[in-house]
Amino acid sequence: MRSALIVWGGWNGHDPEECAAIYRRWLHEDGYSVRVETDLQVFADPAIHELSLIIPIYTMSKIDKEPLANLVKAIESGVGLAGHHGGMSDAFRDAVDYQFVVGGQWVAHPGNIIDYTVDVTKPEDPIMQGIPASFPYTSEQYYMHMDPSVEVLATTTFSGQHAAWTKGVVMPVVWKRLYGAGKVFHSTLGHQAKEFENPQMATILRRGINWAARAEA
Template identity: 40%
Template sequence: MSDAPGASLHDSERKALVVRGGWEGHSPVEATDMFIPFLEKSGFTVDVHDSPAAYDDAGALLDTDLVLQCYTQGVATDQQVGNLMAAVQAGTGLAGWHGGIVDSYRASPDYLHLTGGQWAAHPGGLVDYEVAVVPERRDHPIVEGLDRWHHHTEQYWCLTDDLNDVLLTSRFVATDETPWRTDLVVPAAWTRLWGRGRVFVSTIGHQLEDLDVPEVRTLTERGLLWAAR
């Protein structure tokens, strides 16, 4: 599987499923509404659901080219998560940002296994921090031409594994006041291959204005297209 996006910007007849809801602090409706026109312009027919019950239909998931998951916390049944995993393994793409993808369905180890990361903390709440492209990944189509930029928002500390291809990182700085004693560099965006499917995760997006930062908008749009079948 190459690093190139799954299809050209003008391919037609592709299907995207948007699953949004959960904790309203992440504005799931407004946030996904920022990207639905982009998906439609990119040739997707978009189906929007407000609960993980959308994952009950295993056949429809297998026929879906991209799942945009924006559902913070909440509960998904083992069957729903199993259907999603099977679809991604068969080639359906999965993508999302912030708590909508890495703070979802906390009771499901299988969902964590699929996404490759789980939110653990955002020390300090809204803070100033920098994200930077991993030097070895500068030619990846999701981050090509991007470098580093600053945010004032939640900085996610996620627990991840080495199966992820990390594209962006941020640094938590140790001080006399922090319980961690050494600076820690953590993933801020990554991709993950799962069977024949692709997963894209960005940790940036607590506030709507975060998603409108030009670099983040570019990162997210490219990530959606990269993940799609």
């Protein structure tokens, strides 16, 4: 049986506890054993190297050197890492080793909650199959600092309405990558738990976390 660890906490504005409950339900339905924790020290446990998947939901906050180093080694050795929005790509802002794993770091969301469009760039990828080529979305439109080595599955284009200098910028929304032997998946969609009700967002995310998980651990 595949095994997953969900670690939630940090800034409450991203509904970490509610999102953790949704992930937990999905993972149980998909045949995982699931452990849920709120203390970042769990990442220092050598046992995390035996997991199939880790899902962080921990916006901002700080992580100590020991748990961070062990987490990075676990991913590099083959444990999957997956998650959404600021719970993964705006976590541990001063931890560059973590950002190197994720492949992107949030820096802004001009206009806050706005209407924008998500464009699928790789419809042939199993994570994106059947998702509309473009679909409307209402949330924070994340402006990211990105690692160019990631494989981008969907993007959004900034209108410049809320920050004129961003007009026409095409920004990744969904991506996947390898970090050593570990698979990493991220979607910037999902500011609050209610967004999991969006079928495109939920389908992409659920497929993505399953893609990232190590097949056997």
